Amino acid sequence: xxxxxxxxxxxxxxxxxxxxxxxxxxxxxxxxxxxxxxxxxxxxxxxxxxxxxxxxxxxxxxxxxxxxxxxxxxxxxxxxxxxxxxxxxxxxxxxxxxxxxxxxxxxxxxxxxxxxxxxxxxxxxxxxxxxxxxxxxxxxxxxxxxxxxxxxxxxxxxxxxxxxxxxxxxxxxxxxxxxxxxxxxxxxxxxxxxxxxxxxxxxxxxxxxxxxxxxxxxxxxxxxxxxxxxxxxxxxxxxxxxxxxxxxxxxxxxxxxxxxxxxxxx
Numbered sequence: 450x451x452x453x454x455x456x457x458x459x460x461x462x463x464x465x466x467x468x469x470x471x472x473x474x475x476x477x478x479x480x481x482x483x484x485x486x487x488x489x490x491x492x493x494x495x496x497x498x499x500x501x502x503x504x505x506x507x508x509x510x511x512x513x514x515x516x517x518x519x520x521x522x523x524x525x526x527x528x529x530x531x532x533x534x535x536x537x538x539x540x541x542x543x544x545x546x547x548x549x550x551x552x553x554x555x556x557x558x559x560x561x562x563x564x565x566x567x568x569x570x571x572x573x574x575x576x577x578x579x580x581x582x583x584x585x586x587x588x589x590x591x592x593x594x595x596x597x598x599x600x601x602x603x604x605x606x607x608x609x610x611x612x613x614x615x616x617x618x619x620x621x622x623x624x625x626x627x628x629x630x631x632x633x634x635x636x637x638x639x640x641x642x643x644x645x646x647x648x649x650x651x652x653x654x655x656x657x658x659x660x661x662x663x664x665x666x667x668x669x670x671x672x673x674x675x676x677x678x679x680x681x682x683x684x685x686x687x688x689x690x691x692x693x694x695x696x697x698x699x700x701x702x703x704x705x706x707x708x709x710x711x712x713x714x715x
Contacts, residue, residue, distance in 0.1 A: 457482040461544030462501035561596040573601035575659030582682035604646035662688040
């Protein structure tokens with residue numbers, strides 16, 4: 450199965466290593482994005498806090514490597530001829546920050562597939578795991594889907610669900626999502642003849658916005674559970690939840706919820 454891989458995060462790296470171990474998959478090219486890159490919603494370059502350098506895999510395995518920065522450098526569309534020549538069976542978009550144009554997706558037999566870290570149509574859009582924790586969800590999952598023109602609105606191929614335990618931080622939930630993603634890729638890429646596309650009910654799609662470090666300010670008017678969820682959703686490896694005390698920005702990396710009477714008695 451001829452595959453083109455698009456990714457630039459530690460999540461991407463785990464999934465690239467996963468598919469490189471699937472005998473039926475032949476990775477024909479790797480596309481990546483720099484650690485600091487341009488994107489439409491920010492005037493300044495954005496820092497990828499989960500960046501992984503995938504160039505080493507191209508060098509070790511002699512796989513062509515391309516780096517793009519859509520606003521100031523090479524765009525994906527600039528590589529249309531190379532992608533068309535490869536004639537991939539599938540384009541895997543796993544840990545990526547730019548839209549994949551229809552003209553690119555059309556070169557692949559099965560189209561372009563992405564994994565979104567939610568149970569679509571819930572939590573489409575940005576930072577789905579962070580939002581799920583902030584919203585106090587007890588479970589979430591990952592969705593393998595075929596990319597379309599809208600925001601995470603393509604046909605669903607497969608989903609896996611996992612629990613969000615009360616003590617889980619974004620680190621643990623991120624790891625659960627990565628393991629579920631590896632399992633989905635192994636299941637589907639080893640059995641491409643069993644692929645079934647299920648259209649989403651687009652009227653039920655919930656689109657959540659991207660988050661930036663500025664969104665991490667704690668609202669102390671919220672109840673203790675909401676503040677606890679807010680803190681654990683944005684702790685390391687993310688920039689953290691924060692507050693201003695005596696004019697100084699303080700980042701809070703962890704918290705617990707205790708009953709006031711219990712604290713007083715101690």
